[in-house]
Amino acid sequence: MDNNLSFEENMKKLSEIVSELEKGDIPLEKSVELYGEGVKLSALCKNQLDNAKIKITEVK
Numbered sequence: 001m002d003n004n005l006s007f008e009e010n011m012k013k014l015s016e017i018v019s020e021l022e023k024g025d026i027p028l029e030k031s032v033e034l035y036g037e038g039v040k041l042s043a044l045c046k047n048q049l050d051n052a053k054i055k056i057t058e059v060k
Contacts, residue, residue, distance in 0.1 A: 007048045007052075014038055023033055
């Protein structure tokens with residue numbers, strides 16, 4: 001996972017992971033791996049949103 005990707009790129013990757021998991025036709029090990037990556041991406045996106053909120057608040 002690349003921390004230098006934009007919020008939009010991270011959200012796209014997260015959406016792809018969710019779609020893959022929703023299919024339900026992947027092995028358990030791959031599901032667990034994707035879930036872990038999804039959790040990390042979710043946290044990264046939340047952090048990016050929090051940072052944007054801070055910047056907006058500072059501008060006000």
